[in-house]
Amino acid sequence: MKDLMIRPERCMGCRSCETACAVAHSESKSLFSAIGEKPAPKKRINLEPVPDLGVSLPITCRHCKEAPCVSVCPTKAIYQDENASMVSYDPNRCVDCWICSTVCSRFTPLYHMILVMGCWTSSMNHNRKVISRQAEAGIKCDLCEGRDMPACVEACPTHALIFTEANEV
Ligand code: SF4
Ligand code: SF4
Numbered sequence: 001m002k003d004l005m006i007r008p009e010r011c012m013g014c015r016s017c018e019t020a021c022a023v024a025h026s027e028s029k030s031l032f033s034a035i036g037e038k039p040a041p042k043k044r045i046n047l048e049p050v051p052d053l054g055v056s057l058p059i060t061c062r063h064c065k066e067a068p069c070v071s072v073c074p075t076k077a078i079y080q081d082e083n084a085s086m087v088s089y090d091p092n093r094c095v096d097c098w099i100c101s102t103v104c105s106r107f108t109p110l111y112h113m114i115l116v117m118g119c120w121t122s123s124m125n126h127n128r129k130v131i132s133r134q135a136e137a138g139i140k141c142d143l144c145e146g147r148d149m150p151a152c153v154e155a156c157p158t159h160a161l162i163f164t165e166a167n168e169v
Helices: 016-024 068-072 099-103 109-137 151-155
Strands: 002-006 046-050 055-059 078-080 087-089 161-165
Touching (some): 016 151, 046 109, 055 109, 068 078, 151 161
Antiparallel strands (some): 002 161
């Protein structure tokens, strides 16, 4: 199954993905009309600063039904509701073992390597922040249902986001 994959080394922090995502999830699907919509359309992808690297990286969670991060978390700090429709994060249960970041299917092997090289805390902290914010708002990446290509992938000028089979990265 195809999914959105993140190639952090190509991101230049332009935030085109965030704008394209918000517009794709607006009523009008038009940038100029979406700006005035109430409620404001919500993006499902976030540019998160990773201070250890001095860069910002695009992070988005698809709240996988069979979520590997939920399966591996030893303290159930990452967990799902009854229908497995949303993944949530409880910071009080988290022991910062970082196992969850090694299994996220959206992170490419290079991203995993960056994490291993010392940016664990900041990177996965931001991933968990995105998970929490999305769960709170009841929104998640839906790969832009109805489109052949997710809007963020189409908008990214550097191909930092690609839509492909995970095993092809
Ligand atoms: S963090 Fe990654 S593995 Fe976990 S639910 Fe989100 S996309 Fe899936
Ligand atoms: S559109 Fe691409 S280059 Fe721009 S911020 Fe998003 S991922 Fe990075």
